[in-house]
Amino acid sequence: MSARGAGGLRGGGGFGAAGVILTLSIGILIIVVAVPVLLIFFNAFWADGSFNVRDVIRVLREPDTYQALLNSLLIACGTTTGSTIIGTFFAWLVTRTDLPFKRFMKGMFLVPFMLPSFIGALAWKMLFSPRAGYINRFFMDTLGFENPIFNIYSYAGIIAVECMYLFPFVFIQVCGALERMDPTLEESARISGAGLFTITTRITIPLVLPSILSGALLIMLYSMAHFGTVAVLGIENGIFNIPTLIYERIHQSAGSFASIRTGTVLASVLVVSAACIIWLQNRILTRGRYQIIAGKSFRPMELKLRGLRLPLLFFCVAYICFTIVLPTVVIFLVGGLKTYGLPFTLENLSLANYKFILFEHKLTRDAIFNSVSLGLGAALITMFAGVMISYVIVKMKTRGKGILEFLGMLPFSVPGSVIALGVILAWSGKYGINLYNTVWIILVAYIARYMAFSLKANSAALEQVHDSLVEAARASGASMWQALRDIVLPLVRPGMLAAFFLIFLPSLRELTVSIMLYAPTTRTIGVAIYTLNEDGETVISAALAGVALILIISGQTLINRFTESASSGKG
């Protein structure tokens, strides 16, 4: 009976291959993810030689800490509300109306997914900083306004910029739900006598509400722990959220005991809230998901926009131009300027900065090299570890799997700044190995941060491989290793590839983790852009951001091309 247990994968018994894989998987997850998180809790709650909740409360009640918690919550709530409204509206527009160029619009609304939000924040700072922002200056110098029209260094500015980059989370979920929804659910309301407004409010929206909420929670999770935008736009006016305060404390004090305490306490708050959000999301998805998937499908009803068709088209195009095209263009233009603040005229623009950062400046060249090699390394390691761990979770029915499932969930709920802090605690020599100030500590942190992506892509691929395929191979005389190598591996290769790119591309633009861990020679692209900007080297920073955008966009296009041809090749 037990030979069936592992989906055909079981050696002769005892501590066979299954045991080795299981132990290795648990080991990797413990060392990479569990230990750093545990160390954070330990450092937060273990003060003066004993378990101490009172001191945690004392830290939380310090004005700065308290304010940061409040800010994180405020910004997250604002961003979640804003992005949910934008995302749901656009999703409804491209799936349920006769808006022109819907497919193109849908593609454009997904572009913010690949743009790093801190680069976006930089662009918005160049446009709307109260004194130097180009748009504010245009209004004041040319149109004679007394005051800047918008101050980006504010809660409203931070929330607006985060909304622009996070709304696709809701957009994509709601689009999916609306597209898969059985159109007769709405048609039956229509034949019952309901008009389109009644149908939308009483039938459509309630039915996709679980998807809206789950997208909203994802944004909440992301925004609470979001570093880049708040770091670029908040520090000027002293607006800190949890991740930026952790960074500020650790960075300023170079790891003093008090700063580590504050950091770990704040990090604990983040982990706990993230866990709550994920729990809530799972609950909504399992309990609230209605069976609304279509069987036989006609094209869903399209709301005829009639007179609103052109105004809404104009609105969408304006939104895309303003939130996607404008900031991107500004980054490239500023990157071409001799000095920040000059007008964008031909004689002020050149490729000199780009040449400088690519061929002459050691700092930026190092950064590009570091990011690419770190990305490749992390993607490769995490891809292989992920496929192994997913195999145990999805396919093996061994004892000890429960621990692994729990550990496997952990990476999903641990935000980047928490990982960075945990990695500092674990790998700074206190426990025998000191990786601090080397590139290796960043690699370890990347692996922990992106393990979730790899587990997700690989388990999805593995769930497609039915146990009977492996059993058939075993019955045909293949050993367990041959079955894995010849049957399972080829079938999950697309999932592994997806995992690789899901890790490689984001790591090219990673900021949250690297900023806490970098040393003078181990800057990544994100760190270099951020620090150059902090040091007032705005044009160099913008040029590097431009290069990063080119890298990311061409990488993404390549992958899209590749996955399209791969899926069309399959038929």
Place this chain on the structure above:
Amino acid sequence: MSYIRLEDVTRRFGAITAVDRLNLSISRGECFSLLGPSGCGKTTTLRMLAGFEDLDEGEIHVGDRLLSSKKSGYYLPPEKRDFGMVFQAFAVWPHLSVYENVAFPLRVRKTPAAELDKRVREALSHTNLTDAAKASPADLSGGGKQRVALARALAINPDVMLLDEPLSSLDPHLREEMRFEIKDLQRRFGFSIIYVTHDQSEAMALSDRVLVMRLGVAQQVDTPVNVYTRPANKFVFSFIGLSNFLDVEGDGTNFKTSRGGLPLPCAPPPELANGPSCLACRPSEVEFTGEEGLTGVVARKSFLGESIDYRISIGEQSLRVQKGRRSTGPEPGETCRLRFIRPLWYPAD
């Protein structure tokens, strides 16, 4: 006496004509089925009637109301047509209780509370759902969900009920039960039924008249009995029930099977007597005779329980013959003689 009238109704999707100049008239209280294989245009016809599809040509009237007209550019939206409709996949709303599902059409019509409650309870009791009023439709079986959909369609007491393959998502035994329930409700309320199905036995059992469609074109409109016994063409013959076709050649007096030249024991009508034609018969309407008749060889014999199924080679053609399980007949490999009971004749393709 026609109540529902379709005049030259046409619908095109790109290069495909889904429904081609369809003319129909259906009386009040009639149960009318649209029957055909998938892609024949039956669902498109129903959806044009409901108002979910535009017309590319023609007009639709119900009673003295014009519903859609290409010519005058008039189009009454579905929510104004006051029809009842039941969909294949039930389409009951999972976020509303059974009661609220049924109440929905009345609520959007702003029916007063007391009246609304009375009519919902009536609709629920007619569909045996009184005990399930507070339940969530998600907890009901397929049959239960389809009852909710029926009750919801009944709530406004419509004159026309549109049913789009309402039984095909149900288990076979449930299908038969629901069929009788629908028929029973119709007798009680007197609404007209337009019933779309690809299942011929369903259409036969329910309908007063049947329209058989193929590739958007109406093939025959007739009573179930006539559609079965006097199919208008080969397509209708083969679509309704089991069918046999035998290619035949004739010179006015002698008739032989094509590709084999075996003499036939019967003759086509005079207009088909010269040249090729096609003999059509049901497998149950072929008999084994002793001495005379068409010569064939038994290729296969299978016992199906209620009947015995023969495959008989006739030269290079073949025939299927079904006989009762107690009958005696030839064994595989043996030569046999055949006679046709009331064969039908169609022009050769």
